[in-house]
Amino acid sequence: MTTISIIGGGASGTLTAVHLLHASRGSDLRVVLHERGAAVARGVAYGTTDERHLLNVRSRDMSAFPDDPGHLVEWALGAGRPVDPLGFLPRATYAAYLDHLLAEADDGRLTVRTEEVADVLPAPVGPGYYVRGPQGTTRADGVVLAYGNLPPRALSTTDGPLPETSWHLPSAWDTAALDALADDATVVLVGSGLTAVDAAITLLDGDTRRRVVMLSRNGLLPRAHLPLPCSTSWVTQAPTGPLSADGLAALVTAQVDRARERGVCWRSVVDGLRGTTQRLWLRLDTAERARFVREHARGWEVLRHRMAPGVAERIRSYADQGRLEVVGGGLTAVEDLGTQARVALAGGRSIEADAVVNCTGPLTDLDATAVPLLAALRRRRLLARDALGLGVACLPDGTVLDDQGLVVPDLHVVGPPRKGALWETTAVPEIRTQAAELAERLAARHVRVAVPA
Numbered sequence: 132m133t134t135i136s137i138i139g140g141g142a143s144g145t146l147t148a149v150h151l152l153h154a155s156r157g158s159d160l161r162v163v164l165h166e167r168g169a170a171v172a173r174g175v176a177y178g179t180t181d182e183r184h185l186l187n188v189r190s191r192d193m194s195a196f197p198d199d200p201g202h203l204v205e206w207a208l209g210a211g212r213p214v215d216p217l218g219f220l221p222r223a224t225y226a227a228y229l230d231h232l233l234a235e236a237d238d239g240r241l242t243v244r245t246e247e248v249a250d251v252l253p254a255p256v257g258p259g260y261y262v263r264g265p266q267g268t269t270r271a272d273g274v275v276l277a278y279g280n281l282p283p284r285a286l287s288t289t290d291g292p293l294p295e296t297s298w299h300l301p302s303a304w305d306t307a308a309l310d311a312l313a314d315d316a317t318v319v320l321v322g323s324g325l326t327a328v329d330a331a332i333t334l335l336d337g338d339t340r341r342r343v344v345m346l347s348r349n350g351l352l353p354r355a356h357l358p359l360p361c362s363t364s365w366v367t368q369a370p371t372g373p374l375s376a377d378g379l380a381a382l383v384t385a386q387v388d389r390a391r392e393r394g395v396c397w398r399s400v401v402d403g404l405r406g407t408t409q410r411l412w413l414r415l416d417t418a419e420r421a422r423f424v425r426e427h428a429r430g431w432e433v434l435r436h437r438m439a440p441g442v443a444e445r446i447r448s449y450a451d452q453g454r455l456e457v458v459g460g461g462l463t464a465v466e467d468l469g470t471q472a473r474v475a476l477a478g479g480r481s482i483e484a485d486a487v488v489n490c491t492g493p494l495t496d497l498d499a500t501a502v503p504l505l506a507a508l509r510r511r512r513l514l515a516r517d518a519l520g521l522g523v524a525c526l527p528d529g530t531v532l533d534d535q536g537l538v539v540p541d542l543h544v545v546g547p548p549r550k551g552a553l554w555e556t557t558a559v560p561e562i563r564t565q566a567a568e569l570a571e572r573l574a575a576r577h578v579r580v581a582v583p584a
Contacts, residue, residue, distance in 0.1 A: 132159045132160075132161060133158075133159065133160045133161065133272045133577040133578070133579070134160075134161045134162075134163060134269070134270060134271050134272055135151060135160065135161070135162055135163070135271060135272065135273045135274070135275065135573055135577065136163045136165060136251075136260070136262045136269065136271035136273070136274050136275070137151075137162065137163070137164050137165065137274075137275045137277050138165045138248050138251075138262070138274065138275065138276055138277060138278060138504065139165070139166065139174070139276065139277035139278040139279055140164050140165065140166025140168070140170075140171035140172065140173075140174070140243070140277075141166075141171075141172070141173060141174020141175065141176065141177070141178075141277070141279040142172070142174055142176060142177060142229060142279070142546075142559060142562060143174075143277035143278075143279050143545045143546030143547070143562050143566070144164060144166065144171070144174075144275070144277035144278075144279075144545075145164070145171055145172045145229045145232070145233055146195055146229070146545075146559075146562055146563050146566040147275055147277055147545050147565075147566040147569060147570065148162050148164050148233060148236070148241065149195060149229075149232045149233055149236045149566070150563075150566045150567045150569075150570035150571075151566075151569075151570040151573055151574065152236040152237065152238065152240065152241060153236060153570070154570040154571050154573070154574035154578075155240075155570075155573075155574045155577075155578050156238065158574075158578040158579065159240075159579070160240065160574070160577055160578055161240050161241075161242065162240060162241050162242070163241075163242045163243075163244060163262070163269060163271065164241065164242070164243045164244070165244050165246060165247075165248050165262070165264060166243065166244070166245060166246075167245070167246060167247035167248075168245075169245065171229075171230075171233065171243055172226050172229035172230045172232075172233060173226055174279050174280075175279060175280050175304060175493075176222065176279075176280075177222045177223070177225050177226035177229065178226070178304065179222050179223060179304070179306065179329070180223050180306075181221075181223070181306060181329075181332075181333060182221045182223060183221075183332050183333075183336055183442075183445075184221065184222050184223070184329050184332065184333075185219040185220065185221055185222065185439040185441065185442055186219045186220050186221075186222055186225060186439065187219070187325060187356075187436065187437060187438065187439060187558075188219075188558060188559065188560065189216070189217050189218065189219060189356075189360065190203055190204055190207070190214055190215065190216050190217070190218055190219065190220050191203075191204060191216040191217060192559075192560055193220070193225065193559050193560075194563070195228070195229070195232055195559075195563050196563065196567070197563055197564050197567055201216075203220075203225075203228055204216050206228055206231065207220065207224065207228070210227075210231075212224055212227075217358075217359060217360065218439075219356070219439035219440075219441070219442075244264065244266055244269075246264040246265045246266050247264065247265070247503070247504075248262055248263065248264045248504050249263055249264055249265075249503050249504060249507065250262075250263040250503075250504065250507040250508075251263070251274055251504065251507070251508060251513070251542075252511070253511075253513070254270070258272065258540060258541060259271060259272045259273075259541065260273075260274050260541070260542070262274065272541065272577055273541040273542075273543070273573055273576075273577060274541065274542050274543070275543045275544070275545055275569065275573075276523070276531070276542070276543065276544045276545070276548060277544075277545045277546055278502070278504075278505075278548065279546055279547055280493035280547050280557070281493050281494040281495065281500050281502065281547075282301075282302070282493070282494060282500075283301075283302075283489050283490075283491045283492055283493060283494055284491060284494045284499060285301065285489070286299070286301070286321055286462060286487070286489050286491070288462060288463060288464050288465055289463070289464070290464070290465075293465060293487065294467055296467060296472075297470060298470065298471055298472050298484065298485060298486050298487055299472070299486075299487055300486055300487065300488040300489065301489050302489065303320070303322075303326050303327065303329070303330040303488050303489060303490040304326075306333055309330060309333045309334055309486075309488070310333065312334070312341065312485060312486055313341075313485060314339050314340055314341065315340045315341065316334075316341050316342075316485040316486060317341070317342045317343075317344070317482060317483065317484050317485055318334055318341060318342070318343050318344070318484060318485060318486045318487075318488060319343075319344050319345075319346060319472075319474050319482070319484040319486070319487045319488065320343060320344070320345045320346065320488050320490045321346050321461075321462050321487065321488065321489055321490055321491055322345070322346070322347065322489070322490035322491040322492060323345040323346070323347035323350070323351065323352055323353075323457055323490075324353060324432075324436065324490070324492055325353055325436055325438065326490045326491075326492055327345050327490035328352070328353065328438055328442060328446060330488055330490055331343050331345070331446065331449065331455060332442065332445055332446075335445075335449045335454055335455065336445065341454065342454055342455075342456075343449070343454065343455050343456070344455075344456050344457075344458055344474075344476070344482060344484070345455070345456070345457045345458065345490075346458055346460065346461055346462050346474075346476070347457060347458070347459055347460075347461065348459065348460070348461040349429065349459055350457055350458060350459025350460070351433055351457075352438075352446065352457055353433065353436050353437055353438050354398075354433065354434060354437045354438070355437055355438045355439075355440055355442075355443030356398070356437045356438065356439055356440055356443075357396065357398065357440065358440050360402070361396035361398050361399040361402065362396075362399060363399045363402050363403030364403075365395075365399065365403075366386060366399055366400055366402075366403025366404065367382070367386060368403075368404070368407060369382055369404075369407070369411055369414075374411065374414040374415060374419070375415070375419050375422075376415060376419045376420070376422040376423035376426065376427060377422070377426075377427075379411060379415070379423065379427070380423070380426070380427040380430070380431075383400055383401070383404065383431065383434070384430075386400040387400050387434065397434075398434075398437070400434075401431075401434045401435050405555070405560075408554060408555040409527070409553045409554065409555050409556075409561070412553060412554040412555070413527060413553075417518050417519070420518075420519060420551075420554075421518075421519055424519055424521070458476050458477055459477055460476065460477030462474070462487075463475050465487065468483065470485075471483050471484060471485055472484050472487050474487060493547065495520060495521045495522055495547075495550060496516065496520035496521075497509065497514075497515075497516040497520070497522075497523065498516055498520065499520075509534075512533055512534045512535075513531070513533055513539050513542065514531060514533070514534075514539075514542075515532060515533060515534040515536075517550075517551030517552065518551065519551050520551075521550040521551035521554075522544075522547065522548040522549060522550040522551045522552075523544045523548040523549070523551070524536070524551070525543075525544050525548070525549060525551075525552050526538070526552065527549075527552050527553055528568070528569070528572075529543045529544045529545055529549055529552075529565060529569055530542075530543060531543060531544055543569055543573075545562065545565050545566055545569060546562045546565065549565070
């Protein structure tokens, strides 16, 4: 009997489990899905139960199956859930979809273990691993790291880390803590990306007198999707031949500027390049990738990651009402006042806040994380930080590389940790393809085909 352990039961792990169960149907291959949270198919992205938190990708593009793009929409219609193929479903609905897929794929070969895996040890004899957690140790012929996004870096100023106090909320996804804030609370959200947008909706929607100040290094909010998608037929792809970070950025910027000048939808540029982003990244050498991250990544991310139209309308209304303010400059100084904090703002201003919430987005650098499993794998020299600190050192297909750059047999990574290798790897359209391709490789390697007598 062959066993594949998948560590992480959010979208990355659930999609990998679903595809692997499908790819190995009729065999004795077992799948063990390890999830530290209370339930699988959630993770950070889909763990919210707030129906106002919407997907940032249109429903038609969120199928779990690359070869069946209408699957999510068909499931939603069959389940009696309101759905518009061009609209944006609640993230809680997507979690229910993943739940359904996992239950449907389970033919008795799936085991879900609710635990945080502490270590993965190479088998002392032969191939394979031992996966160690609070519930005991299991033998695995292959291991898939599908831990998703890491928690954000702890908030700090030049004076050091923020203290552990009642006003310091280290996680924007602790909706219970956000809901518990006073109706007239002043809340500082550190960060102005999609995480901060969701936190603002939780805090400000409905009949409340709360005030939110978003702190951002550049004072920019994510752009919004249009109600209908734009044509991408006119977008110019990158030419063949040598490619530089500056050249790639210029390709995008020139087309966005030209679109704006002509009154054409600039969103088409990013959407039109989306399918080739990974191939473009692979054409850059390490130095050019580093330059792109250092000089151009923020501009790309602002164009790439967008709010659903309804979410953008909410955010605009909060700002128009004077309840939401976006301030550039980031977090520079915080004074602990006991039950409040005095937060310095750009231009010499300061405000007294009832809460300071970390909305800075996921950490990517393995050198800065304290996740026990990742630390253990690095001590064993089975896992390494990629050259840019964007994730795990791996091949584009997710095969893990050790600290010498050598392939680690039967150890794979899916989803956000592949960012250093692929750049575009955090959204379902990319993760589902990775999951499907890895499942086929694992099945080809590990499924035993019975030979007729």
